[in-house]
Amino acid sequence: MKDAEKLNIIIVGTGYVGLTTGMALGYLGHRVICVDKDTAIVDKLERGISTIYEPGLEELLRDGRETVTFCGDMLEHLPEADIVIIAVGTPSKSNGDTDLSYVEGVASEIGQAMDPESPPVIVNKSTVPIGTARRVETVIKEELVKRGVSCCFSVASNPEFLREGSALHDTFYPDRIVVGTEDVQALNLLRQMYAPILEQTFTPPQAVPRPETGSLPALVTTSPTSAELIKYTANAFLAMKISFINEFASIADKVGADIVEVAKGIGLDKRIGPGFLKAGPGWGGSCFPKDVRSILFTGSQYNCDMQLVQAALEVNRKQRKKVIEKVQQSLKVIRGSTIGVLGLAFKPNTDDIRESPAIDVIRELLDMGARVKAYDPVARDKYRQNFPEQNIIYCDSAAEAAQESDALLLLTDWDEFRHLPWPEFGDNMKSKIIIDTRNMLDSNELRSSGFTYSGIGR
Numbered sequence: 001m002k003d004a005e006k007l008n009i010i011i012v013g014t015g016y017v018g019l020t021t022g023m024a025l026g027y028l029g030h031r032v033i034c035v036d037k038d039t040a041i042v043d044k045l046e047r048g049i050s051t052i053y054e055p056g057l058e059e060l061l062r063d064g065r066e067t068v069t070f071c072g073d074m075l076e077h078l079p080e081a082d083i084v085i086i087a088v089g090t091p092s093k094s095n096g097d098t099d100l101s102y103v104e105g106v107a108s109e110i111g112q113a114m115d116p117e118s119p120p121v122i123v124n125k126s127t128v129p130i131g132t133a134r135r136v137e138t139v140i141k142e143e144l145v146k147r148g149v150s151c152c153f154s155v156a157s158n159p160e161f162l163r164e165g166s167a168l169h170d171t172f173y174p175d176r177i178v179v180g181t182e183d184v185q186a187l188n189l190l191r192q193m194y195a196p197i198l199e200q201t202f203t204p205p206q207a208v209p210r211p212e213t214g215s216l217p218a219l220v221t222t223s224p225t226s227a228e229l230i231k232y233t234a235n236a237f238l239a240m241k242i243s244f245i246n247e248f249a250s251i252a253d254k255v256g257a258d259i260v261e262v263a264k265g266i267g268l269d270k271r272i273g274p275g276f277l278k279a280g281p282g283w284g285g286s287c288f289p290k291d292v293r294s295i296l297f298t299g300s301q302y303n304c305d306m307q308l309v310q311a312a313l314e315v316n317r318k319q320r321k322k323v324i325e326k327v328q329q330s331l332k333v334i335r336g337s338t339i340g341v342l343g344l345a346f347k348p349n350t351d352d353i354r355e356s357p358a359i360d361v362i363r364e365l366l367d368m369g370a371r372v373k374a375y376d377p378v379a380r381d382k383y384r385q386n387f388p389e390q391n392i393i394y395c396d397s398a399a400e401a402a403q404e405s406d407a408l409l410l411l412t413d414w415d416e417f418r419h420l421p422w423p424e425f426g427d428n429m430k431s432k433i434i435i436d437t438r439n440m441l442d443s444n445e446l447r448s449s450g451f452t453y454s455g456i457g458r
């Protein structure tokens with residue numbers, strides 16, 4: 001990237017969105033300052049140690065950091081910043097509303113220290129409720145008034161669509177980039193920032209190869225409000241799509257159909273598409289649950305009752321119970337049984353356990369008097385830290401979790417579970433029962449190894 005096109009970018013928040021985005025923009029040649037209040041995180045990142053588990057991030061921290069620095073305070077860097085990206089946490093409140101205190105805290109700091117002669121473009125990347133771009137603008141203006149200065153600046157909405165476990169891939173090769181602003185100059189600056197991605201002119205990082213699809217990302221330009229709503233609509237639709245197939249998995253179970261084949265049969269219709277039609281134990285993570293509750297809260301504020309989104313949430317809650325029913329159908333008596341759980345993370349390729357199905361399922365199995373042995377390639381320690389009170393036997397391998405177990409319960413579709421030595425596993429189990437809640441295993445292979453196999457909807 002030519003010098004003229006390089007921008008000075010501050011990105012506040014080094015979670016899986018902020019750090020991923022910061023490292024990707026740095027790799028593209030921009031001068032990026034990643035800011036985090038937690039100096040322990042800053043210190044680790046400065047030493048090239050990744051504070052989150054994201055495929056490809058370690059490599060970028062090691063090799064792609066020429067123009068990236070980390071610090072605990074952005075104030076001294078604000079004056080020369082072209083763009084300030086807000087990527088801090090926006091946790092759920094108990095009533096489903098979104099806690100904007102971190103976002104507003106950053107907005108205040110910007111208002112206190114930005115140079116009114118050369119204001120940066122402020123960008124909301126965190127998932128924020130409708131109207132937050134305007135809220136951030138108001139907070140900054142209030143700080144400027146306190147300083148006795150005023151200036152024209154703009155706050156744009158630029159929501160992320162990153163999946164945990166493929167956040168760098170989704171950053172470098174997005175389907176689309178959404179920019180919500182009424183300010184042409186701000187739009188041009190963001191277009192410049194994303195130009196290498198929009199044109200796919202950059203050399204792919206070794207750890208994040210370019211997919212063959214070949215189509216260039218689209219740039220969607222709209223108002224800040226529409227951009228904010230795009231984010232919620234996308235996540236609510238994806239969550240609903242998963243709950244939809246999970247609902248049909250219940251019927252498939254009853255009538256003896258195979259939901260994997262049903263999903264294939266509908267997904268080939270281009271109007272439906274094959275993605276996000278994998279039946280399972282229900283969705284988890286830090287986004288779908290939070291965003292669905294947040295948009296339902298917003299709907300309630302505008303007297304829109306959003307029944308379909310509400311139903312998606314209800315189906316998802318019940319899906320955990322369906323997993324317990326599956327275990328009961330297979331094991332008959334849960335009390336006093338030993339159940340080997342494969343997978344604790346809410347999805348593969350991440351150590352994130354937030355709202356993972358494993359949390360509700362394991363809690364219920366323990367309450368029903370089962371002995372639980374659990375293995376996860378990456379998320380075990382985080383799980384143990386979060387649930388010290390749960391009396392779980394943590395294992396170092398899938399084989400250990402299977403040893404002497406009455407049943408194996410696969411909850412997370414980690415690749416390493418796909419082709420385990422099933423005959424050997426079966427020989428070491430008390431009974432050869434496997435419940436594959438991700439429908440990821442070859443049921444014929446399991447059955448020919450003497451297992452009683454059940455999936456979700458197959």
Ligand code: UDX
Nearest residue numbers: 160161162163164276277278280283284285287346347
């Ligand atoms: C999601 C959105 O995909 C992403 O665009 C947004 O920016 C953040 O939220 P993420 O939560 O990281 O990303 O994971 P995702 O891969 O979307 O999976 C969400 C949940 O749905 C996981 O629990 C996953 O196991 C489940 N899932 C996903 C299914 O049960 N079936 C599917 O077919 C796909």
